[in-house]
Amino acid sequence: MTLNYLSDHEASLERIVQGFINTADKKALNMWCYDYIENPPFIEHGHCDSPFKELDMTHIMEKTVNHHEQVIELYTHIYSRVDIDSAKELLDTIKDLEENEIKRMVQGVNRFSDM
Structure with a gap:
């Protein structure tokens, strides 16, 4: 149940971000690309190898929040490195x-855990 809930939230967040991609100033979007390529954003941890279905709710949330x-x-x-107002906004x-x-x-x- 937790994984389905989180999956729905992630899908919703993806749609919202896609909307920004479709409507944002192209200069702002290009700034992301350059910085992303030069500075990989995610730090891989050894605990990332275990599938979510094998974790309890606490560990699933720890991993999700960490990401x-x-x-x-x-x-x-990126915000600290850009000069374009539209990108900062x-x-x-x-x-x-x-x-x-x-x-x-x-x-x-947390509501699920209270049930």
Whole structure:
């Protein structure tokens, strides 16, 4: 049940980010690409090899939140390096969205654990 809930949230977040990709200033989007290529965003950990279905709810949430925090760190890093106002505005918006989605996911999963 937890994995289905998280999957739905991730799919929703993907659709929202795709909307930004379709509507954002191309200069802002190109800044991401260059920085992404030069600075890989994710730190691989040894515990990433275990499938989610083998983990309990606590460990699933730890991994999920960790991945989202790494994405937020990437947005923050890129924000500190760009000079284009539209890019800064877009990064702020997406970072806020990402932070709010983490909160919503954690609250939702906490409700599951209360059941």
